[in-house]
Amino acid sequence: xxxxxxxxxxxxxxSIATVSRVLRDSGxxxxxxxxxxxxxxxxxxxxxxxxxxxxxxxxxxxxxIVFPDLSGPYYAEVVLGYESVAxxxxxxxxxxxxxxxxxxxxxxxxxxxxxxxxxxxxxTVPDAxxxxxxxRGASIVLVARPPVGGVDSVNARNRQGARAxxxxxxxxxxxxxxxxxxxxxxxxxxxxxxxxxxxxPPDAELRLHHVDALDEESGAxxxxxxxxxxxxxxxxxxxxxxxxxxxxRLRAAxxxxxxxxxxxxxxxxxAARYAGLTTVRQPMRELxxxxxxxxxxxxGGTRTHPRHELLPTELVVRTTTLGKVSP
Amino acid sequence: xxxxxxxxxxxxxxSIATVSRVLRDSGxxxxxxxxxxxxxxxxxxxxxxxxxxxxxxxxxxxxxIVFPDLSGPYYAEVVLGYESVAxxxxxxxxxxxxxxxxxxxxxxxxxxxxxxxxxxxxxTVPDAxxxxxxxRGASIVLVARPPVGGVDSVNARNRQGARAxxxxxxxxxxxxxxxxxxxxxxxxxxxxxxxxxxxxPPDAELRLHHVDALDEESGAxxxxxxxxxxxxxxxxxxxxxxxxxxxxRLRAAxxxxxxxxxxxxxxxxxAARYAGLTTVRQPMRELxxxxxxxxxxxxGGTRTHPRHELLPTELVVRTTTLGKVSP
DNA sequence: GTGAAAGCGCTAACAC
DNA sequence: GTGTTAGCGCTTTCAC
Numbered sequence: 249x250x251x252x253x254x255x256x257x258x259x260x261x262x263s264i265a266t267v268s269r270v271l272r273d274s275g276x277x278x279x280x281x282x283x284x285x286x287x288x289x290x291x292x293x294x295x296x297x298x299x300x301x302x303x304x305x306x307x308x309x310x311x312x313i314v315f316p317d318l319s320g321p322y323y324a325e326v327v328l329g330y331e332s333v334a335x336x337x338x339x340x341x342x343x344x345x346x347x348x349x350x351x352x353x354x355x356x357x358x359x360x361x362x363x364x365x366x367x368x369x370x371x372t373v374p375d376a377x378x379x380x381x382x383x384r385g386a387s388i389v390l391v392a393r394p395p396v397g398g399v400d401s402v403n404a405r406n407r408q409g410a411r412a413x414x415x416x417x418x419x420x421x422x423x424x425x426x427x428x429x430x431x432x433x434x435x436x437x438x439x440x441x442x443x444x445x446x447x448x449p450p451d452a453e454l455r456l457h458h459v460d461a462l463d464e465e466s467g468a469x470x471x472x473x474x475x476x477x478x479x480x481x482x483x484x485x486x487x488x489x490x491x492x493x494x495x496x497r498l499r500a501a502x503x504x505x506x507x508x509x510x511x512x513x514x515x516x517x518x519a520a521r522y523a524g525l526t527t528v529r530q531p532m533r534e535l536x537x538x539x540x541x542x543x544x545x546x547x548g549g550t551r552t553h554p555r556h557e558l559l560p561t562e563l564v565v566r567t568t569t570l571g572k573v574s575p
Numbered sequence: 576x577x578x579x580x581x582x583x584x585x586x587x588x589x590s591i592a593t594v595s596r597v598l599r600d601s602g603x604x605x606x607x608x609x610x611x612x613x614x615x616x617x618x619x620x621x622x623x624x625x626x627x628x629x630x631x632x633x634x635x636x637x638x639x640i641v642f643p644d645l646s647g648p649y650y651a652e653v654v655l656g657y658e659s660v661a662x663x664x665x666x667x668x669x670x671x672x673x674x675x676x677x678x679x680x681x682x683x684x685x686x687x688x689x690x691x692x693x694x695x696x697x698x699t700v701p702d703a704x705x706x707x708x709x710x711r712g713a714s715i716v717l718v719a720r721p722p723v724g725g726v727d728s729v730n731a732r733n734r735q736g737a738r739a740x741x742x743x744x745x746x747x748x749x750x751x752x753x754x755x756x757x758x759x760x761x762x763x764x765x766x767x768x769x770x771x772x773x774x775x776p777p778d779a780e781l782r783l784h785h786v787d788a789l790d791e792e793s794g795a796x797x798x799x800x801x802x803x804x805x806x807x808x809x810x811x812x813x814x815x816x817x818x819x820x821x822x823x824r825l826r827a828a829x830x831x832x833x834x835x836x837x838x839x840x841x842x843x844x845x846a847a848r849y850a851g852l853t854t855v856r857q858p859m860r861e862l863x864x865x866x867x868x869x870x871x872x873x874x875g876g877t878r879t880h881p882r883h884e885l886l887p888t889e890l891v892v893r894t895t896t897l898g899k900v901s902p
Numbered sequence: 903g904t905g906a907a908a909g910c911g912c913t914a915a916c917a918c
Numbered sequence: 919g920t921g922t923t924a925g926c927g928c929t930t931t932c933a934c
Contacts, residue, residue, distance in 0.1 A: 300911025519846035627927025
């Protein structure tokens with residue numbers, strides 16, 4: 249059995265309160281006593297039980313993060329940014345992936361009981377679940393998801409990025425675009441579409457091509473629909489994976505890109521560089537880091553009014569949009 | 576303030592022991608009493624404190640996982656595989672990234688105090704640290720790292736994969752190969768090189784080109800050394816990122832691939848497909864899942880003898896090795 | 903079947 | 919400065 253604070257107290261000939269003081273460096277302790285305690289602790293290889301400490305302090309010293317997946321680079325980067333700041337702040341990080349989970353809400357609820365606050369990414373659980381948690385007094389920060397009630401949020405400037413992307417395409421002569429994605433899968437996807445619409449002049453046309461999933465396969469699958477009839481001037485895809493799938497199939501069909509049709513993605517994943525894909529980069533790590541800081545303020549009670557951070561995006565132009573359309 | 580078990584007991588007119596029994600479904604409780612307790616708990620919106628429960632049970636019901644990074648797809652997938660099994664087993668998952676941390680060992684030690692067991696990926700902390708933890712009675716499973724002392728481990732068959740890859744190259748006529756990587760960065764990288772050596776006949780030559788990091792930039796940087804002097808028949812890279820960087824630079828220099836030189840990677844990341852890179856795939860998710868199961872046995876005390884699992888790898892042949900060398 | 907009571911290992915008033 | 923003591927919120931014997 250491991251040594252407890254009582255063992256150390258006995259060994260050092262002091263009370264447990266003194267041991268606690270020395271170890272936490274709280275309260276004044278005479279140097280000589282202090283040394284005795286440290287010696288005893290060292291002798292017994294004493295490591296304070298986090299379980300006991302947490303219960304006494306009534307805090308977990310841990311934060312959770314809920315995400316749909318970790319496969320793409322997107323969420324992985326956000327999680328990393330979050331973890332590094334949380335660690336600096338002395339908090340452990342609990343993770344929860346909702347992928348393939350039918351009881352996501354229950355899992356999040358359970359997780360909330362094991363940490364002092366949590367970050368929720370994207371469309372992992374319904375708004376109602378967020379509100380229930382918030383109502384129970386949980387500290388929550390939403391990322392890549394529009395604000396709900398008085399809950400903090402951190403988002404990338406999707407609309408702004410989409411407008412920049414659209415203007416870039418318009419400059420190249422694009423007049424008809426197809427947005428590939430499903431606005432209902434994630435708030436980001438919906439916001440991007442809105443941004444495009446905002447930037448579009450009356451003489452340009454935007455259609456939505458709905459796909460079930462934001463993966464390569466879905467991107468490839470829709471190409472068939474366009475080979476038999478007219479191609480638009482540009483395919484604007486909700487994310488890079490979709491764009492990469494679409495791009496591969498188009499090229500395989502001998503379609504000239506960007507001569508005949510231009511293609512864009514979103515996220516700037518590593519493969520986008522190899523494919524020469526024009527895309528929009530988001531500060532993924534910074535999204536996570538910002539969330540960690542907001543959450544810390546919330547838990548620490550430093551702040552009571554909700555905050556909603558918006559982080560910048562950046563257009564990355566590559567070869568899938570370099571050509572001029574009908575010059 | 577939240578309701579405690581005492582509030583529920585008072586409300587239901589029973590003792591806290593009975594409330595505990597009902598909520599944990601342990602011990603026999605009369606149906607009528609049971610209903611009263613459940614009603615009271617519902618009324619008060621009682622949710623048992625994990626802090627109290629954990630201390631009483633003296634367990635965290637959480638496992639940790641330590642990894643170097645989450646940027647590449649490799650560790651992310653392992654973590655996901657781990658998380659999904661851990662969740663099934665009713666355990667929370669704590670994460671710890673050692674990237675850019677100079678106090679990695681202390682951080683791991685701290686994490687060990689907050690969970691019932693942990694998984695350590697790759698070369699995150701020195702063997703001595705693992706041994707110290709194990710000596711203190713921690714339950715540990717190593718992944719992508721050779722066994723240390725009596726600690727469990729899960730690895731992919733690196734040697735086997737490397738042999739298959741080497742034989743594939745030999746079949747194509749390759750006789751001189753350069754292994755690009757740093758065997759000291761990770762045990763996997765070293766094992767792969769060993770596998771190549773084992774498969775090589777006396778008339779074939781293998782050299783090691785040492786790089787500092789396993790990223791694209793390092794891969795690209797070494798190309799210059801070969802443009803002025805002789806190229807080998809094949810570059811076998813320690814991972815895909817290295818190979819992708821090297822590939823890009825070679826192609827930019829007008830080198831015919833695979834006609835003049837063949838290139839291979841390792842991991843089969845998404846970008847590898849777009850680059851047509853021949854590589855070796857590992858069951859990343861399964862590595863994590865297996866680790867979770869081993870750890871559970873360890874924590875549960877089901878098993879005392881260490882186990883060392885080896886999972887299969889798979890050669891994925893693409894266009895960077897399709898041609899015949901000097902037919 | 904149910905309750906009283908003794909912990910689990912710590913922190914933090916409060917007293918001296 | 920240091921010790922005593924009362925919790926933190928639960929689980930779990932052991933009586934009855």
